[in-house]
Amino acid sequence: xxxxxxxxxxxxxxxxxxxxxxxxxxxxMQKCPxxxxxxxxxxLIRNMNVCPHCDHHHKMSAFERIEQLFDENSxxxxxxxxxxxxxxxxxxxxxKMENDRLKSGLNEAVVTGxxxxxxxxxxxxxxxxxxxMGSMGSVVGEKITNAVxxxxxxxxxxxxxxxxxxxxxxxxxxxxxxxxxxxxxxQRLNRSGGLFxxxxxxxxxxGVSASFASVGDYNFxxxxxxxxxxxxxxxxxxxxxxxxxxxxxxxxxxxxxxxDKVVHRHEMKETLSTVLxxxxxxxxxx
Amino acid sequence: MKHVLDFxxxxxxxxxxxxxxxxxxxxxxxDLSEEIVTLEQRLExxxxxxxxxxxPWDRVQMARHPERPTTLDYIDYLFTNFLELHGDRLYGDDxxxxxxxxxxxxxxxxxxxxxxGKDTKENIRRNxxxxxxxxxxxxLRLMKQADKFKRPVITFIDTKxxxxxxxxxxxxxxxxxxxxxxxxxxxxxxxxxxxxxxxxSGGALGLGIGDRIFMLENxxxxxxxxxxxxxxxxxxxxxxxxxxxxxxxxxxDLKELQVIDEVIPEIRGGAHRDVxxxxxxxxxxxxxxxxxxxxxxxDDLLEERFEKYKIxxxxxxxxx
Ligand SMILES: [Zn+2]
Numbered sequence: 001x002x003x004x005x006x007x008x009x010x011x012x013x014x015x016x017x018x019x020x021x022x023x024x025x026x027x028x029m030q031k032c033p034x035x036x037x038x039x040x041x042x043x044l045i046r047n048m049n050v051c052p053h054c055d056h057h058h059k060m061s062a063f064e065r066i067e068q069l070f071d072e073n074s075x076x077x078x079x080x081x082x083x084x085x086x087x088x089x090x091x092x093x094x095x096k097m098e099n100d101r102l103k104s105g106l107n108e109a110v111v112t113g114x115x116x117x118x119x120x121x122x123x124x125x126x127x128x129x130x131x132x133m134g135s136m137g138s139v140v141g142e143k144i145t146n147a148v149x150x151x152x153x154x155x156x157x158x159x160x161x162x163x164x165x166x167x168x169x170x171x172x173x174x175x176x177x178x179x180x181x182x183x184x185x186x187q188r189l190n191r192s193g194g195l196f197x198x199x200x201x202x203x204x205x206x207g208v209s210a211s212f213a214s215v216g217d218y219n220f221x222x223x224x225x226x227x228x229x230x231x232x233x234x235x236x237x238x239x240x241x242x243x244x245x246x247x248x249x250x251x252x253x254x255x256x257x258x259x260d261k262v263v264h265r266h267e268m269k270e271t272l273s274t275v276l277x278x279x280x281x282x283x284x285x286x
Numbered sequence: 287m288k289h290v291l292d293f294x295x296x297x298x299x300x301x302x303x304x305x306x307x308x309x310x311x312x313x314x315x316x317d318l319s320e321e322i323v324t325l326e327q328r329l330e331x332x333x334x335x336x337x338x339x340x341x342p343w344d345r346v347q348m349a350r351h352p353e354r355p356t357t358l359d360y361i362d363y364l365f366t367n368f369l370e371l372h373g374d375r376l377y378g379d380d381x382x383x384x385x386x387x388x389x390x391x392x393x394x395x396x397x398x399x400x401x402x403g404k405d406t407k408e409n410i411r412r413n414x415x416x417x418x419x420x421x422x423x424x425x426l427r428l429m430k431q432a433d434k435f436k437r438p439v440i441t442f443i444d445t446k447x448x449x450x451x452x453x454x455x456x457x458x459x460x461x462x463x464x465x466x467x468x469x470x471x472x473x474x475x476x477x478x479x480x481x482x483x484x485x486x487s488g489g490a491l492g493l494g495i496g497d498r499i500f501m502l503e504n505x506x507x508x509x510x511x512x513x514x515x516x517x518x519x520x521x522x523x524x525x526x527x528x529x530x531x532x533x534x535x536x537x538x539d540l541k542e543l544q545v546i547d548e549v550i551p552e553i554r555g556g557a558h559r560d561v562x563x564x565x566x567x568x569x570x571x572x573x574x575x576x577x578x579x580x581x582x583x584x585d586d587l588l589e590e591r592f593e594k595y596k597i598x599x600x601x602x603x604x605x606x
Contacts, residue, residue, distance in 0.1 A: 087543070087600035088534050107604055138599030145596065167487075167509045169519055172533045176487060176509040177545055177598045180495050183467035184595040188588075191472060207509070210448075210488040214464040229459040229488070230450030238450050248455060256456050 032056055034224075048265045057222050057265055059202065061104070062111040062128040065161060069269055070115035070124070077113040078150065079143045084108070087138060090170040097132065104130040108139040109164065112147040114156075117269065120276045122159050123151035129163040129203065136208055137168030141178025144212065148185040148196075157195035157276060162213040166206020179211035186212060195279050197272065199263070200227050200250065218275055220263045221250035227258075289352050293344045294555070297336050300329050337554045340504070342530040342539075346512060348504040349484050353558040355565075356415075357384055357399030357442040360482065363565030364572070365390055365397060373424060377457060380421030382413045382449070383493070385428045390440070391573065396432035398425045398493060399442030402483070416449040419462035422492050426466050429473055438476040438576060441493040446511065448489030463492040470495035471591060476579035478572055480550070481505045481537075482557075497591055498575040499545070501537035502564075503552035507545070508535040545598060547575075 030041045034056035044051070048068055049058040060068075066075050086093050101107060109131040115124050125147045127134045144160070151158035167175040189196060198216030200209075202225040210229050213219075221227060228248035236243055246252050250262045263271045290298045304325050311318045340348070348354070361368050365388035372379040385398040400417065403409030425441075432439045448459055470477060477496035485494070485507030501507060510518065515533050516525035534540070537549040550567050557564040579587065 081604040082601050083604050085600045085602040088532065090532065139601045141599050142601055169510060169515060169533075171599075173508055173535065173540060173545055174543060174599050176491060176507075177595070179464075179488060179491055180467055180471075181595040181598050183464070183495065184471040184592050187468050187471035188592055190468070191588075207488055209460040210463040210492075211467055212464070214458075214461040215468050227460075228455050229448065229463070230455065234450045235452060235455070239452055241452070243452060247452070256458070258458050258461060 032058070050265050055223065055264075057202065057224055059129060059163075061130065062106065062126040062161075065126050066111070066115065066124075069272070070117055071119065074116035075113055075124075076115070077111065079112060079146055081107060082139050082143060084137055084139050084168075084171070086170070087174055088170065088172050090172075093170040096170075100131045104128060106131050108143065109134045109136070110140045110143050112143045114150070114154075117159075117276060118273045120157075120273070120280060121154075122157045122276065123147045123154070125158075125160040127161060127163040127201075127208075129165070132168060134162075134164035134203075134208075135166060135168040135175070136164060136178050137171040137175045138178065140164075140168070141175075141181050144178075144182050145185040148182065148189050152189045152192050152194050155192075155194070157197065157279065158189060159197045159199070159272065160212060160216075161199045161201055162204040162208055163201045164204055164206070164208035164213075166208055176207065179207050182212045183215075186215065195275075197275060199268070199272075200259075201225050203227070205229070205231070205248075214258075219259050220261055220268075220271065221253065221259050222268075223250055223262055223264060225250040227253050291344070291347045291351065293340070293347070294336055297329070297332055297555075300325065300332060304329060333554060342506075342536050343512070343527040345504045345536050346506055346526075346530050348556050349506045351556055351558055352404075354483055355557050355561045356404070357401050357444060357482065359561055360442060360565050360568060361388070361397060361399075363562055364569055365395070366392075368397065371428060374420045374427055376423055377420045378418075380413075380418050380424060381411055382415050382417040382445070383421035383425055385425055387428075387437075390438075390576070394435070394437040396428050396437055396439045397441075398428060398439065399482075400445040400490075400493065402444060413449055415445045416447060417445065417489060417492070418449055418451070418454045419457040419459050422448075422462035422466050425493055426462075426469055429466075429470065429477075433473050433475055436475055438478065438579070439473060439496075440572065441477070441479045441496065443479060443481040443485045443490045443494055443507075444483035444505075445486050445489050446484055447486035448492065463488050466492045467495050471595075472588070474584040474587065476576060476582075476587065477591075478575050478579075480568060480572070481507050481546075482568075486511060495591075495595075497579055497587065497594070498547045498571075500548050500550050500568075500571055500575075501540060501546050502550050502557060502568075503537050504556060505537055506530075506535045507537075507540055508533055 031038045032051040035054035037053045049060045110127045112125045125144050196216050197218045200221040204213050204227045253259045307318045368388040370386040384401045400415045402415035403412045478498045479494045479496040481501040512526040512530040513523045515529040517523040540546045553559045
């Protein structure tokens with residue numbers, strides 16, 4: 001979807017993408033999908049995976065994010081070994097997960113645990129789109145539910161970074177019900193006065209967008225992130241009209257009143273720290 | 287019978303033949319009663335064969351049957367004094383969801399459900415039962431009202447899904463559904479949800495968090511339509527029939543997966559055959575559920591609702 005948006009820009013780029021691809025040595029150099037410019041990967045990483053030329057926010061792995069956001073060595077992981085049992089005995093599902101485990105080094109599409117941000121403790125959940133497109137099945141639902149519950153019991157805030165294509169098709173209705181399961185846990189946290197911060201990153205769509213991602217006490221998003229309920233193509237087919245390029249971007253959501261703020265990755269830590277510290281002063285939290 | 291589903295054609299044809307023979311017997315002097323008795327016995331057996339062993343795909347067809355009773359049909363039989371209430375107080379009134387107050391066995395309740403149309407004109411008005419955010423927000427408004435005045439909430443689920451439209455996204459379809467999930471989880475009154483037709487994805491779930499979830503025997507509940515699943519997983523929407531089996535979307539499947547509490551038996555041949563009798567079947571389970579839930583205090587109700595959802599899902603550990 002957002003790729004359509006970028007591919008349109010591509011026409012004006014000075015470097016033909018096919019040739020450029022061949023010229024880029026794997027690993028050392030990287031090409032920005034947005035501005036097509038080529039630069040050292042080191043340069044990108046130093047810049048928090050934000051394109052030094054056009055500000056495009058590149059995808060980030062869960063552990064890269066943890067490393068950049070939280071205090072050094074403060075992260076303690078929960079439910080690390082939890083994996084899907086393939087409850088519907090869905091054909092090829094286990095092989096696909098095994099592949100993603102090898103590719104991403106993750107056991108599932110979310111990493112949860114406890115971490116400190118400038119000395120302030122929080123329960124955190126970081127989704128990673130490299131594992132099954134960040135889709136939510138039983139494991140993602142259970143791990144997030146546990147993290148929310150741990151936040152409530154320890155009386156610390158809950159922070160989530162979402163990145164998800166939606167429900168995990170291979171787990172059928174069980175994946176749909178994880179929307180309910182996580183919501184019931186969030187309601188419990190809410191009743192106890194707990195703080196919940198949701199940060200939507202690219203992409204946050206479908207069942208994840210239509211559950212926890214959208215109901216933070218604070219809803220933030222990274223610039224340019226694709227966020228929406230239904231897919232662009234389905235909407236275009238349904239309403240028979242072309243959608244604007246910025247449709248379902250973080251900026252589009254902000255304009256339509258669906259977000260508190262679009263937060264640049266360079267300012268993420270400071271923004272979260274501000275919210276946490278204001279709540280700490282407020283009373284019960286922290 | 288205006289709409290005949292493929293799998294039930296033999297039944298319908300045989301039934302028509304019997305009707306024809308009966309007419310002949312009456313009109314002419316021929317005595318065909320022996321043949322009629324034989325055919326009626328055969329019909330009985332055929333009906334058992336066809337309707338008692340419906341495949342998932344047959345049930346999908348049944349759930350989508352154009353004559354299948356809707357929320358308003360059941361409201362007529364189940365409640366008295368139904369007063370429909372409109373609007374979300376924010377943007378508009380979404381007729382893809384009906385909602386209001388009523389009495390169930392003389393006691394006040396709030397009733398909310400997806401509402402399909404029965405013909406093209408009504409379907410356009412009701413957007414084929416596919417809600418916009420204002421529909422979910424109207425539902426939420428009435429649920430909060432029910433909470434305030436301490437009356438149970440009964441919802442009927444019957445939608446292909448929330449509407450995938452531009453305006454729906456602009457007005458926050460995601461947030462509207464997400465908000466309902468969290469708020470329904472916190473209602474301090476009993477909440478009973480009944481899937482009566484198609485339970486399509488988040489758009490269905492947006493009215494579907496409760497203390498008891500029931501499904502009519504021939505209803506479906508799924509994360510995506512069989513056609514959508516086939517297109518997404520196998521790049522071929524013609525494999526919908528196979529997807530209907532693989533995805534486990536029937537009431538019986540969901541009971542086995544511990545997602546729903548009970549399957550409500552349907553009239554043989556589908557709920558549309560006898561709406562009144564079907565409503566009685568629904569009434570029975572709602573009555574039993576309310577009797578049980580009304581005795582619980584708020585804390586227990588919320589605690590049990592949490593436990594109910596906490597166990598949904600299946601996972602294992604890497605080191606097993
Ligand atoms: Zn760039």
